Amino acid sequence: MSGVRWPAAGSRLSLISTCIFSAALLASSKPAEQSRIAFENRQEKSGVTFVLNNGTTDDKPIIDSTLGGVALLDYDNDGYLDIFFTNGASIPGLDKSNRRFFNRLYHNNHDGTFTDVTERAGVAGEGYSMGAAAADYDNDGWADLYVTGVNRNILYHNNHDGTFTDVTQKAGVTGVFGNKKLWSVSAAWIDYDNDGLLDLFVANYLDWSPENSRVCGAPGRRLSCPPSMYKGEPNLLYHNNGDGTFTDVSAASGIANSIGKGMGVAIADYDGDGWTDIFVANDNERNFLFKNRHGEGFDEVGVESFVAYTDDGVPVSSMGVDFRDWDNTGRPSVFVTALGGETFPLFRNEDGKLFTMASYESGTGFATFRMSGWGAGIYDLDNDGYKDLFSANSHASENADVNPQQHYRQPNGVFQNLRNGHFQDASAEAGPALRLRAAHRGAAFGDLNNDGKVDVVISAIGSPAELLYNTSTGSNHWITIETAGVKSNRDGIGTRIKLIGESGLAQYNAVTTAGSYASSSDKRAHFGLGRDSVVKEIELRWASGTVQVLRNVKADQILKVTER
Amino acid sequence: MLVLLACIPAPAVRAVPCSGAEQLMLSIGKELSAGNVSGAEQILREMDSTHPECAVAILAHARVAEASGAAVEAEDFFVRYAEVVPNEARAYSYHARFLLARGQFPRADVLAAVALEKDSNDVVALAVHGEILDMNGQTQEGMKLLEEACRLDPRIAEAQFRLATIYDRLKRPVDAVQHFEKVVEVDPRDARAWDYLALDLEPLGEVERTDLAYRKGLAVNQPGPHFDAFLDYNYGRFLMKRNNLIASKQHLDRAVELTPNVRAPWYERAKVNLKLKNNQQAREDAERAANIRDPQGIIIDLQLYVLLEQIYTRLGNAELAEKYAKLSQRTPVPPRKD
Numbered sequence: 039m040s041g042v043r044w045p046a047a048g049s050r051l052s053l054i055s056t057c058i059f060s061a062a063l064l065a066s067s068k069p070a071e072q073s074r075i076a077f078e079n080r081q082e083k084s085g086v087t088f089v090l091n092n093g094t095t096d097d098k099p100i101i102d103s104t105l106g107g108v109a110l111l112d113y114d115n116d117g118y119l120d121i122f123f124t125n126g127a128s129i130p131g132l133d134k135s136n137r138r139f140f141n142r143l144y145h146n147n148h149d150g151t152f153t154d155v156t157e158r159a160g161v162a163g164e165g166y167s168m169g170a171a172a173a174d175y176d177n178d179g180w181a182d183l184y185v186t187g188v189n190r191n192i193l194y195h196n197n198h199d200g201t202f203t204d205v206t207q208k209a210g211v212t213g214v215f216g217n218k219k220l221w222s223v224s225a226a227w228i229d230y231d232n233d234g235l236l237d238l239f240v241a242n243y244l245d246w247s248p249e250n251s252r253v254c255g256a257p258g259r260r261l262s263c264p265p266s267m268y269k270g271e272p273n274l275l276y277h278n279n280g281d282g283t284f285t286d287v288s289a290a291s292g293i294a295n296s297i298g299k300g301m302g303v304a305i306a307d308y309d310g311d312g313w314t315d316i317f318v319a320n321d322n323e324r325n326f327l328f329k330n331r332h333g334e335g336f337d338e339v340g341v342e343s344f345v346a347y348t349d350d351g352v353p354v355s356s357m358g359v360d361f362r363d364w365d366n367t368g369r370p371s372v373f374v375t376a377l378g379g380e381t382f383p384l385f386r387n388e389d390g391k392l393f394t395m396a397s398y399e400s401g402t403g404f405a406t407f408r409m410s411g412w413g414a415g416i417y418d419l420d421n422d423g424y425k426d427l428f429s430a431n432s433h434a435s436e437n438a439d440v441n442p443q444q445h446y447r448q449p450n451g452v453f454q455n456l457r458n459g460h461f462q463d464a465s466a467e468a469g470p471a472l473r474l475r476a477a478h479r480g481a482a483f484g485d486l487n488n489d490g491k492v493d494v495v496i497s498a499i500g501s502p503a504e505l506l507y508n509t510s511t512g513s514n515h516w517i518t519i520e521t522a523g524v525k526s527n528r529d530g531i532g533t534r535i536k537l538i539g540e541s542g543l544a545q546y547n548a549v550t551t552a553g554s555y556a557s558s559s560d561k562r563a564h565f566g567l568g569r570d571s572v573v574k575e576i577e578l579r580w581a582s583g584t585v586q587v588l589r590n591v592k593a594d595q596i597l598k599v600t601e602r
Numbered sequence: 603m604l605v606l607l608a609c610i611p612a613p614a615v616r617a618v619p620c621s622g623a624e625q626l627m628l629s630i631g632k633e634l635s636a637g638n639v640s641g642a643e644q645i646l647r648e649m650d651s652t653h654p655e656c657a658v659a660i661l662a663h664a665r666v667a668e669a670s671g672a673a674v675e676a677e678d679f680f681v682r683y684a685e686v687v688p689n690e691a692r693a694y695s696y697h698a699r700f701l702l703a704r705g706q707f708p709r710a711d712v713l714a715a716v717a718l719e720k721d722s723n724d725v726v727a728l729a730v731h732g733e734i735l736d737m738n739g740q741t742q743e744g745m746k747l748l749e750e751a752c753r754l755d756p757r758i759a760e761a762q763f764r765l766a767t768i769y770d771r772l773k774r775p776v777d778a779v780q781h782f783e784k785v786v787e788v789d790p791r792d793a794r795a796w797d798y799l800a801l802d803l804e805p806l807g808e809v810e811r812t813d814l815a816y817r818k819g820l821a822v823n824q825p826g827p828h829f830d831a832f833l834d835y836n837y838g839r840f841l842m843k844r845n846n847l848i849a850s851k852q853h854l855d856r857a858v859e860l861t862p863n864v865r866a867p868w869y870e871r872a873k874v875n876l877k878l879k880n881n882q883q884a885r886e887d888a889e890r891a892a893n894i895r896d897p898q899g900i901i902i903d904l905q906l907y908v909l910l911e912q913i914y915t916r917l918g919n920a921e922l923a924e925k926y927a928k929l930s931q932r933t934p935v936p937p938r939k940d
Contacts, residue, residue: 266937322938351905398843
């Protein structure tokens with residue numbers, strides 16, 4: 039065998055030059071002002087003192103690395119998002135009675151400060167909590183809250199007076215399946231059968247208990263054991279009966295047939311058939327895509343749709359996920375966070391049926407190789423009309439630094455959409471808040487101060503939570519749409535929104551609180567508008583099938599739309 | 603090893619009759635490092651005529667014989683050299699290095715130990731013993747010796763290379779890069795080291811430096827001890843990630859020519875063909891890959907099933923797509939290496 043020189047360099051460089059030229063042409067034709075994505079952490083002055091406490095022990099049981107969901111919900115209907123944090127418990131007792139393990143609810147005072155109302159609201163919780171999902175499940179106009187956990191899931195009904203009542207048992211959403219409480223991480227409110235009532239999907243992780251807990255790594259420097267050391271668990275689907283109770287349809291719907299190691303869950307109508315589908319990010323197992331069989335159940339089509347594995351045919355440690363249209367094609371795509379050395383998969387929805395893994399093609403492959411991510415979001419952070427990516431980062435193992443190339447505490451990541459199918463790692467330029475190294479976990483997205491820019495609230499193990507206010511530069515316009523269903527569920531969850539700005543740029547989003555990691559985000563659908571000060575047309579396709587069109591809508595407002 | 607020989611200090615024996623011999627020895631080392639055995643033989647003939655009584659000529663004969671592939675003859679010279687200068691560490695360490703390269707690990711280890719008894723700072727012996735310790739699973743101990751060898755003589759390319767490959771295996775790319783860079787600094791013709799360097803630069807996000815390392819490696823990838831049959835394969839994969847699909851395919855074409863009985867190049871060429879929408883060609887490559895066993899598990903069966911499912915879906919062959927979808931779902935995933 040003889041060596042051969044391959045003079046590929048010249049042709050490669052010329053191709054790159056062509057691409058850059060084309061990208062510049064494309065960018066210059068867009069209406070948006072070029073802006074810099076930036077965030078400012080205002081936690082210190084906010085009154086939010088929450089520190090995520092995993093109650094870890096020397097053995098570093100696997101539960102200590104996977105908690106930390108955050109929810110943004112307006113529980114008192116004052117028009118401002120409040121913040122709910124989940125928290126851990128003692129190990130091995132999984133007991134939350136110590137106040138430092140309380141879940142916490144902070145009321146938004148509308149001036150950048152928050153007040154801890156946990157105890158008054160009655161949401162301190164029980165057991166080792168993981169995630170949260172907020173939505174109005176009983177259509178009474180008030181946001182309710184579901185909290186997932188290792189040994190206890192809780193459904194809180196909103197009493198309309200600043201307090202909540204635990205209705206878990208009565209509602210029948212305990213997270214128990216076959217007489218066993220499963221370890222629930224994330225949950226999603228979804229009206230899967232379009233009957234106007236929100237159903238509940240619960241993503242479950244591993245068969246772990248204090249009794250079967252495994253130990254990995256050297257004494258004194260224990261590591262979080264890999265998920266392969268435990269059996270996976272089925273996910274759960276609860277059908278809303280409309281009377282405050284739910285029926286477990288996990289088996290009947292086909293959901294429970296797929297055993298995985300679910301961490302993140304996100305919903306979207308990926309095939310545009312009017313029925314919402316479900317993506318589950320599984321940790322080192324193939325991901326699931328549950329295709330909705332028109333309300334009659336689900337088929338798991340992850341492999342057939344090319345989202346189960348990476349384009350290298352292997353699973354990654356999928357943790358967080360978001361499911362939105364980032365390339366303005368009208369087809370929701372998938373962004374998944376994973377461990378360092380794997381890259382974060384970005385699955386582009388080709389045609390409503392098949393996906394292509396576009397991580398390297400889009401420019402996020404090399405950039406995310408060294409990141410370990412949890413919270414994940416696809417949001418237009420600079421209001422230019424193109425959704426960007428955000429990841430809340432940290433390695434899983436507290437002692438990961440035994441390997442000098444690994445880092446437990448990591449800065450978060452933000453990737454700016456260059457409007458040509460490519461993203462650019464903008465983390466380093468996004469301000470000191472994006473350089474803060476911490477054991478980040480859940481991230482919830484929403485507009486905390488109603489200024490039209492999407493903010494991010496992130497929990498971090500052993501550190502104060504971060505309130506990242508969006509301070510991106512530029513004067514791009516925006517609109518936020520708050521849906522109120524009548525025939526559809528009250529929150530309007532599942533409503534698909536198409537928006538055409540006066541420049542002609544079409545964008546798409548859907549109403550959901552699900553996505554990210556174990557977290558629940560602003561239910562209001564946000565759109566950046568670039569230089570468009572007027573929206574030519576807004577088309578809402580409600581879950582009920584109703585299609586509603588609004589024309590010539592002024593930008594820079596929170597628009598409340600009631601289903602007609 | 604050839605590089606090591608070029609770097610050794612001159613022995614003190616037979617100073618008067620051997621005057622100038624060490625210089626010739628160094629010249630032989632340089633020629634051998636360059637892969638020029640006939641040039642080394644020419645200098646050796648000169649040495650034989652000018653220094654017939656000098657022991658170092660025996661060592662020179664051993665080295666040239668080793669480079670010529672005359673193993674029996676080489677070993678004979680190594681033994682004779684040790685008989686003539688039994689107290690000299692390099693009489694054993696080079697022999698140990700020779701045996702190590704031929705897989706005679708226990709003998710190599712014994713001779714390295716003898717060399718270290720004579721001179722605890724003999725870098726060749728340190729490197730040999732360190733490598734053997736690593737092979738025996740005593741990685742930390744082996745690394746210590748290799749690090750010591752590299753500290754004593756930073757230009758000892760083989761020890762640098764061995765240490766770097768251990769760091770590569772331990773997924774410590776920062777450390778691996780540091781040592782591979784030393785190797786290519788000492789011997790820029792080492793295509794293997796360029797390949798490794800590129801592989802370890804990539805996870806650090808050093809995309810342009812990765813590309814450059816591959817190109818430098820390809821430029822020197824000539825037949826010889828440092829030839830790297832997988833360089834085109836690795837570069838082809840990298841170019842696929844850079845979305846430079848045409849160039850990627852060119853290198854993967856070359857990779858399947860070089861290693862037609864290895865599964866991985868066929869698999870990767872199938873992937874790039876699929877990306878290029880050459881679906882029929884992708885099918886042929888993937889089926890070829892599926893017919894090649896991969897005992898090392900570089901490309902596991904699951905990866906092939908996933909790829910074949912995608913290819914047959916693109917080809918509109920629902921039956922085979924379904925077959926491979928089911929295999930993809932049923933095949934257990936490999937455990938994560940935490």
